[in-house]
Amino acid sequence: MPITYIPIASQTLTSSAGSVSFSSIPQTYTDLHLLFTARDASATSKIAFLGVRMNSVTTFYTRVILNSWPGTGVFSSASSTQDAWNTIAYNASDTVANSFGVGELYIPDYTRARAKVASGSSTTEDNTTADGRFYLGAYTQDATAAITSLTVLAQSSFAAGSSFHLYGIKNT
Amino acid sequence: MALTYDPIATTTLGSANSTITFSSIPGTFTDLRLVIVANQTGSNDLPVIRFNGDTGNNYSHTHIGGNGSAGFSGRSSNASGIRFMSNTPFLTGSRPNLTIVDIFSYSATSVFKSVLANANNNDGGSGSIWRSVGLWRNTAAITSVTLNVGIETMTAGSTATLYGILRA
Numbered sequence: 252m253p254i255t256y257i258p259i260a261s262q263t264l265t266s267s268a269g270s271v272s273f274s275s276i277p278q279t280y281t282d283l284h285l286l287f288t289a290r291d292a293s294a295t296s297k298i299a300f301l302g303v304r305m306n307s308v309t310t311f312y313t314r315v316i317l318n319s320w321p322g323t324g325v326f327s328s329a330s331s332t333q334d335a336w337n338t339i340a341y342n343a344s345d346t347v348a349n350s351f352g353v354g355e356l357y358i359p360d361y362t363r364a365r366a367k368v369a370s371g372s373s374t375t376e377d378n379t380t381a382d383g384r385f386y387l388g389a390y391t392q393d394a395t396a397a398i399t400s401l402t403v404l405a406q407s408s409f410a411a412g413s414s415f416h417l418y419g420i421k422n423t
Numbered sequence: 424m425a426l427t428y429d430p431i432a433t434t435t436l437g438s439a440n441s442t443i444t445f446s447s448i449p450g451t452f453t454d455l456r457l458v459i460v461a462n463q464t465g466s467n468d469l470p471v472i473r474f475n476g477d478t479g480n481n482y483s484h485t486h487i488g489g490n491g492s493a494g495f496s497g498r499s500s501n502a503s504g505i506r507f508m509s510n511t512p513f514l515t516g517s518r519p520n521l522t523i524v525d526i527f528s529y530s531a532t533s534v535f536k537s538v539l540a541n542a543n544n545n546d547g548g549s550g551s552i553w554r555s556v557g558l559w560r561n562t563a564a565i566t567s568v569t570l571n572v573g574i575e576t577m578t579a580g581s582t583a584t585l586y587g588i589l590r591a
Contacts, residue, residue: 255586256428280586282458313548317489327489331548359460359521360582368460368521370543387489389543389552391518422433422458422584 255421256284263414267292271409272402273417276361282417283358284357285401287415290352293407294345297382298375302335303356304406305367308394309334319385335404336390340373343347347377351413354386361398366391426589431455433584439464439576445585446567450530452587457524457544461581463513468573470513471504472524472557474536474565486555491548504571505557507540513572519581520544529565536565545582 255281262271268417276283290298304312312333318340319325328338341352354373361367371388430454434443442482448455457472485498499510513520522542525532535558542553556586559565570583 255426255430313545315489315491315543315545315548315550315552317487317494317552317554319494325487325489325494327491327494327552329491329545329548329550357521357523359458365580366518368519368543368545370521370523370541372541387552388552389521389545389550391545391547393518393547420428422430422586 254330256420259417261414261416264409264411266321266411267408269408271313271403272400274387274400275397277419278362278397281360281422282420283361283398284418284420285356285415286392287403288351288353289341289413290410291341291343291405291407292410293343295343295407297343297346298384299341299343299406300337301339301341302337303339304335304402305392305394305398306396308392311393312336313391314338315389316364317387321383322381336369336371338386338388339371340375340384340386342375342377346375346382350377354394358398364395366393367398368396429587431585431587433582435582436577438579441573441576442569442571443577443583444567444569448566448568449587450564453528453590454533454588455526455529456586456588457526458584459522459570460519461513462519462578463515463572463575464578465575466512466515468512468575469506469510470508470570470572471506473504473569473571474559475563475567476569477561481560482557484555484557486553488551491550505538506528507555507557508542508544508553511544511551512575513577514544514546514550516546518546526565532562532564534562535560
C-alpha cells in the first residue's frame with residue numbers, strides 16, 4: 252500500500268545561511284508541504300520574514316496577508332508585485348535566546364500546468380509580551396510550469412539550528 | 424500497517440457541477456482532511472460544506488479574515504451549511520481557491536462535529552484569506568461530505584481530495 256505523506260528532504264543548519272534550497276523535487280506527488288523552524292542571525296526588532304521562490308522565478312508573486320500583533324491589532328494587506336511568496340514570519344536574533352519561529356507552506360497541485368497557489372501560516376513567539384506575531388498568507392504565482400525546486404530565502408541569514416522539511420502528499 | 428494519512432477519494436470535475444460529494448466514508452479513521460482547489464463559474468452563490476445530506480439549519484461558524492486592507496471577524500448561527508468564507512464565493516478566474524478543511528472526530532457518536540477551515544481566495548494580489556471554525560449540531564457519525572456552491576457551479580478541473588487521518 253503506497254504511503255501518502257512522504258518526506259522528500261530535510262535540512263537543519265549547522266551554521267548560518269542566507270538561503271536553503273530543495274532541488275530536483277520529484278514530480279510524483281500531488282501536493283507539497285514545507286515546514287520550518289527558523290531564527291534569523293540578525294536583530295530586526297524581534298521579527299524577520301522569509302520568502303519562498305519556486306523554480307527560478309523572481310517576479311509577480313502575490314499575497315493576501317492576515318496578521319496579528321498582540322496589544323496592537325489585527326491587520327490585512329495585499330500585494331501583486333513580490334519577488335517571492337513572502338511575509339512569512341520567524342524569530343529574529345533579538346528574541347529570547349533559543350526561541351525559533353515556526354511555520355508552514357502548503358502548495359497543492361504543484362505539477363499541474365496552471366497558476367500556482369499556496370497557503371502559509373507562520374508565527375513568532377518567545378514568551379515576551381508583544382513579541383508574538385501570527386501571519387497567515389494566501390499566495391499565488393501565475394507561472395504554469397511544474398515546481399521542480401523551492402528556495403527559502405532568509406531576511407538576513409538563518410541561524411544555526413534552523414530546520415526546513417519538505418514533504419510530498421499523494422492523493423492516490 | 425495502517426496508514427496515518429490516507430487518501431480516501433479524489434474528485435476532479437470533468438465538467439462544471441454545483442456539488443462534489445464523498446459518500447460511504449469509512450469510519451476507521453480519527454479525523455478527515457478535505458483539500459479543495461476550485462473555481463466557480465459565477466459569483467452569485469457561496470460554497471458551503473454539509474454532512475450526511477443534512478440541509479437543515481443545523482450549522483454555525485465563526486471566522487476571522489483579511490481582505491487585503493483590513494482584518495475582520497464574524498459568525499453565522501442556524502445556517503444550512505458551514506460557510507467557511509462567510510459571504511465570499513470561490514474565485515471565478517484562472518487562479519483557484521485553496522481551502523483545507525479539517526473535520527475532527529468525524530466518526531464519534533457522542534459529539535457534535537467541529538471543523539477548522541483554512542481558505543485562501545487570492546486572485547493575483549486581491550481577494551481574501553479566512554480561518555473558520557464550523558459546527559454541525561449532530562452526533563451522528565459523518566458518512567458523507569458535500570461541497571456545494573448552490574445556484575452556481577464549480578468549473579471543470581476543480582478538485583477535492585478527502586484524506587483520512589489515523590491517530591496513534
